[in-house]
Amino acid sequence: MHDQTIAELSRGLADKAFSCEELTRHYLERIQRLDTAYNSFISVTADAALARARAADAERAAGTAAPLCGIPIAHKDIFCTRGQRTSCGSKMLDNFVPPYNAKVIDNFDNAGCVSLGKTNMDEFAMGSSNENSFYGPVKNPWATDSVPGGSSGGSAACVAARLAPAATATDTGGSIRQPASHCGVTGLKPTYGRVSRWGMIAFASSLDQGGIITRTAEDAALLLAVMAGFDARDSTSVERPVPDYTEHLSDSIEGLKIGVPAEYFGAGLDAGVGAAVEAAIEQYEALGAQIKTISLPHSNLAVPAYYVIAPAECSANLSRFDGVRYGYRCDNPKDLADLYKRSRGEGFGAEVKRRILVGTYALSAGYYDAYYNKAQQVRRLIKQDFVTAFTEVDVVLGPTAPAPAFRFGAKSDDPVAMYLEDIYTTPVNLAGLPGLSLPCGQVAGKPVGLQLIGNYFEEARLLNIAHQFQLATGHHLQAPQGI
Amino acid sequence: MEWETVIGLEVHIQLATQSKIFSGAATAFGAAPNTQACAVDLAMPGTLPVANEAAFRYAVMFGLAVDAEIATTSVFERKNYFYPDLPKGYQTTQLAKPIVGRGHVDVQLAGGDSKRIRIHHAHLEEDAGKSLHEDFHGMSGIDLNRAGTPLIEVVTEPDMRSAEEAVACARKLHSIATSLGICDGDMSQGSMRFDVNISVRPRGDKTLGTRTETKNLNSFRFIEEAIKLEVARQIDLIEDGGRVVQETRLYDGDSKTARSMRSKEEANDYRYFPCPDLLPVVLEADYIDAIAKQLPELPDARQSRFVNEYGLSTYDAAALSSDAAGAAFFEALVAACGDAKQAANWLMGEVSARLNADERHIKDSPVSAAQLGGLIARVLDNTISGKMAKQVFEVMWKDGGDADTIIANQGLQQVSDTAALEAMVDAVIADSAKQVDNYRNADPAKRPKMLGYFVGQIMKASKGQANPQILNKILLKKLEPKNK
Numbered sequence: 001m002h003d004q005t006i007a008e009l010s011r012g013l014a015d016k017a018f019s020c021e022e023l024t025r026h027y028l029e030r031i032q033r034l035d036t037a038y039n040s041f042i043s044v045t046a047d048a049a050l051a052r053a054r055a056a057d058a059e060r061a062a063g064t065a066a067p068l069c070g071i072p073i074a075h076k077d078i079f080c081t082r083g084q085r086t087s088c089g090s091k092m093l094d095n096f097v098p099p100y101n102a103k104v105i106d107n108f109d110n111a112g113c114v115s116l117g118k119t120n121m122d123e124f125a126m127g128s129s130n131e132n133s134f135y136g137p138v139k140n141p142w143a144t145d146s147v148p149g150g151s152s153g154g155s156a157a158c159v160a161a162r163l164a165p166a167a168t169a170t171d172t173g174g175s176i177r178q179p180a181s182h183c184g185v186t187g188l189k190p191t192y193g194r195v196s197r198w199g200m201i202a203f204a205s206s207l208d209q210g211g212i213i214t215r216t217a218e219d220a221a222l223l224l225a226v227m228a229g230f231d232a233r234d235s236t237s238v239e240r241p242v243p244d245y246t247e248h249l250s251d252s253i254e255g256l257k258i259g260v261p262a263e264y265f266g267a268g269l270d271a272g273v274g275a276a277v278e279a280a281i282e283q284y285e286a287l288g289a290q291i292k293t294i295s296l297p298h299s300n301l302a303v304p305a306y307y308v309i310a311p312a313e314c315s316a317n318l319s320r321f322d323g324v325r326y327g328y329r330c331d332n333p334k335d336l337a338d339l340y341k342r343s344r345g346e347g348f349g350a351e352v353k354r355r356i357l358v359g360t361y362a363l364s365a366g367y368y369d370a371y372y373n374k375a376q377q378v379r380r381l382i383k384q385d386f387v388t389a390f391t392e393v394d395v396v397l398g399p400t401a402p403a404p405a406f407r408f409g410a411k412s413d414d415p416v417a418m419y420l421e422d423i424y425t426t427p428v429n430l431a432g433l434p435g436l437s438l439p440c441g442q443v444a445g446k447p448v449g450l451q452l453i454g455n456y457f458e459e460a461r462l463l464n465i466a467h468q469f470q471l472a473t474g475h476h477l478q479a480p481q482g483i
Numbered sequence: 484m485e486w487e488t489v490i491g492l493e494v495h496i497q498l499a500t501q502s503k504i505f506s507g508a509a510t511a512f513g514a515a516p517n518t519q520a521c522a523v524d525l526a527m528p529g530t531l532p533v534a535n536e537a538a539f540r541y542a543v544m545f546g547l548a549v550d551a552e553i554a555t556t557s558v559f560e561r562k563n564y565f566y567p568d569l570p571k572g573y574q575t576t577q578l579a580k581p582i583v584g585r586g587h588v589d590v591q592l593a594g595g596d597s598k599r600i601r602i603h604h605a606h607l608e609e610d611a612g613k614s615l616h617e618d619f620h621g622m623s624g625i626d627l628n629r630a631g632t633p634l635i636e637v638v639t640e641p642d643m644r645s646a647e648e649a650v651a652c653a654r655k656l657h658s659i660a661t662s663l664g665i666c667d668g669d670m671s672q673g674s675m676r677f678d679v680n681i682s683v684r685p686r687g688d689k690t691l692g693t694r695t696e697t698k699n700l701n702s703f704r705f706i707e708e709a710i711k712l713e714v715a716r717q718i719d720l721i722e723d724g725g726r727v728v729q730e731t732r733l734y735d736g737d738s739k740t741a742r743s744m745r746s747k748e749e750a751n752d753y754r755y756f757p758c759p760d761l762l763p764v765v766l767e768a769d770y771i772d773a774i775a776k777q778l779p780e781l782p783d784a785r786q787s788r789f790v791n792e793y794g795l796s797t798y799d800a801a802a803l804s805s806d807a808a809g810a811a812f813f814e815a816l817v818a819a820c821g822d823a824k825q826a827a828n829w830l831m832g833e834v835s836a837r838l839n840a841d842e843r844h845i846k847d848s849p850v851s852a853a854q855l856g857g858l859i860a861r862v863l864d865n866t867i868s869g870k871m872a873k874q875v876f877e878v879m880w881k882d883g884g885d886a887d888t889i890i891a892n893q894g895l896q897q898v899s900d901t902a903a904l905e906a907m908v909d910a911v912i913a914d915s916a917k918q919v920d921n922y923r924n925a926d927p928a929k930r931p932k933m934l935g936y937f938v939g940q941i942m943k944a945s946k947g948q949a950n951p952q953i954l955n956k957i958l959l960k961k962l963e964p965k966n967k
Binding site for chain 1: 522525526527528529530531532533534561563565567570571572573625752754755756759760761762
């Protein structure tokens with residue numbers, strides 16, 4: 001069963017080839033047996049999952065079930081789940097049980113999906129390797145000595161290892177696409193505002209966007225329809241109807257204009273990754289697409305701008321974790337300052353502290369214009385690059401990450417090298433565009449991801465373009481050894 | 484050396500919206516601690532703010548009332564600092580793009596002069612919760628009911644030159660806010676709080692002296708006292724060769740002393756930046772126009788109307804029109820009793836004295852306009868005397884009830900029956916031969932004064948219930964010297 005896509009599982013449930021409970025038990029058993037090797041889950045909620053699966057079976061028997069009723073799914077531990085611990089990968093929230101659900105969780109619950117548990121992640125979604133989790137690193141199912149990418153490393157790894165057919169994730173600077181790339185799965189970051197951020201613990205509010213990791217574009221289309229939609233509780237959510245994302249999956253891409261930015265193939269790109277992406281470009285040509293070299297001239301400024309804006313926002317967003325109302329509190333604080341200093345000093349990990357410090361500095365009197373304001377100006381230029389590009393092409397194509405998954409510890413002592421992992425993904429967040437990563441080959445047994453960047457709210461088109469590639473190729477069908 | 488005082492105000496006005504500025508929690512005052520704070524107010528992880536339209540409407544009303552520019556685009560920013568009653572670790576406020584731009588108010592001064600005070604801007608923001616430092620055995624309690632209550636902060640230019648001007652400006656802003664109905668005006672509950680920036684300079688100097696800020700004054704009296712104290716302190720300091728240090732000060736109204744809270748060096752770097760959870764708010768011209776059309780009557784207009792419509796003096800009209808609830812009470816009272824002058828006298832006399840004594844606002848008056856109107860009507864139709872009316876009013880204030888019932892229960896009706904009064908007069912005249920003689924033989928110009936003796940005697944005999952007008956007539960007639 002675990003080799004099937006969600007589209008196939010949904011048909012299997014409808015045809016009574018297996019029950020929701022059987023399906024759920026199958027995945028729970030796999031998690032229990034295999035996840036000790038990957039550490040992709042922080043919490044597994046087996047009892048709740050089985051109860052929900054049995055209810056789903058009853059709904060299916062009664063004929064009242066929605067198409068995805070009984071489909072198991074894992075949720076990134078950044079989405080608040082009522083009555084179930086939501087840690088955000090941090091010691092700070094190790095004891096935090098929200099009294100409310102994230103909108104995304106409600107949406108999947110209402111669709112009848114069965115939550116298997118909460119996936120591992122870099123603390124507060126800050127990281128590109130999943131080495132920053134309080135619950136230990138996630139191991140890449142393709143090479144357990146290597147990182148799965150981050151911050152949604154648990155979500156990407158559990159889908160790659162077939163421990164869940166899909167997992168929710170979030171993407172602030174590449175946190176869906178880069179781990180999807182490193183784990184050989186399909187990851188979609190929707191347009192900013194497409195998916196509600198209510199109940200999704202904030203890292204950088206103007207960049208954070210919930211999305212989905214699946215094995216195929218078709219599955220992503222099915223699940224995005226569940227996830228997306230306006231939410232009055234999120235002021236940045238966009239009031240706009242949610243289309244049927246599967247409707248245009250089968251459309252031909254004959255005549256599609258694909259823009260390939262010259263800046264995404266410069267120094268720093270691994271030769272093997274470059275070759276895999278070139279091969280994908282040839283594949284698209286074979287499918288009838290027109291390839292056009294374009295320029296996104298401010299691409300090289302994305303990482304520095306991102307690493308000012310995101311830390312600046314996080315420095316304020318994480319102020320609420322003060323040991324006063326919930327979460328970690330130090331033992332025996334001697335006064336208020338001590339309570340703050342030790343609760344935060346002991347509750348946050350090194351990378352989170354580094355970003356809070358960077359952000360605080362960037363917003364400080366005398367530095368604000370040079371850093372925060374300048375970064376916002378750069379952000380507008382980057383957005384303008386894309387707006388200009390989309391007057392000429394339908395979609396932008398390039399690598400997702402500069403190289404395949406690296407070994408644990410390889411970049412731990414060099415934050416800047418780590419941040420350059422996000423060189424191709426951060427521009428998309430700064431511009432607020434939808435982006436998708438799908439497998440397009442391997443380098444030395446490790447997957448390579450291809451990134452597609454669409455115009456605002458053109459998720460359906462991205463999914464169509466990815467689906468056509470997956471119909472024509474088998475990269476997305478590859479599984480790690482032993483799975 | 485002659486010194487000039489320079490004062491600017493920062494006024495926090497709590498908006499009387501039903502719910503908070505960024506959440507659906509209620510804003511009512513006085514609920515049990517932390518019962519009016521939802522997940523958003525508690526800054527639970529993953530929660531997000533949604534701006535309350537009513538707060539914008541109220542801010543626009545205020546802006547229009549002070550003749551200010553209304554910003555079509557306003558932006559919320561985060562003001563970062565740590566404090567336990569600030570759950571998010573930042574206050575959501577406006578800085579670079581406030582909703583209300585430059586405006587002004589005109590204030591009346593004691594000499595009858597009017598002065599224009601410029602308003603620099605007014606911005607929308609959320610209030611913090613409250614830290615409670617008593618009753619927690621050396622620890623502090625936090626009540627987040629107030630967290631997220633909408634405020635507008637009004638910042639004036641340093642246009643005031645005395646405590647009197649500052650208080651007049653504060654009263655005017657209070658009057659405008661309550662007249663608009665955007666604030667309940669209850670200063671004892673913190674609905675309006677004033678920060679006062681004060682500096683002094685040698686008269687004639689163009690540059691401003693170093694200022695201090697005295698924070699969180701919640702009564703007009705405290706504003707006046709705090710300013711006078713701080714001005715004297717600054718002048719003493721400079722004259723003794725010292726210099727004023729820029730600092731934040733706290734005034735204690737009980738001990739009538741002030742102390743330094745923090746100096747400029749200790750001030751926070753608030754690291755303001757635009758709040759990414761709230762998009763810039765754009766107000767259409769139609770929205771602002773619609774609010775302008777429905778703007779309630781403002782204090783200045785009401786004052787002129789009271790002069791014209793009720794024939795009040797400017798002084799009375801100003802006193803009765805400044806507070807919206809007071810003005811409404813006055814108009815209801817006039818409607819109930821039909822006599823504006825009597826209504827004004829009662830309100831500015833008995834009612835005001837009782838309210839002050841009980842530390843109550845007129846909207847919480849235990850005596851309604853209808854009740855009081857009924858009482859005044861009984862004075863006007865001579866059922867009771869003015870003096871009796873005060874007795875009835877006391878009963879009404881303490882125990883309630885309408886005038887007629889109280890008058891009947893207490894047997895306070897005036898004796899207006901001529902025959903009965905004549906009998907009393909005859910009896911007194913019979914017992915007071917000497918006084919009658921004196922009266923009759925006195926210079927006519929002195930007689931009115933001497934009449935008091937007889938009135939007193941009869942009032943005593945009638946337990947105060949003799950109708951004074953009728954009694955007067957009878958007395959004059961009966962005491963008239965014979966054969967002249």
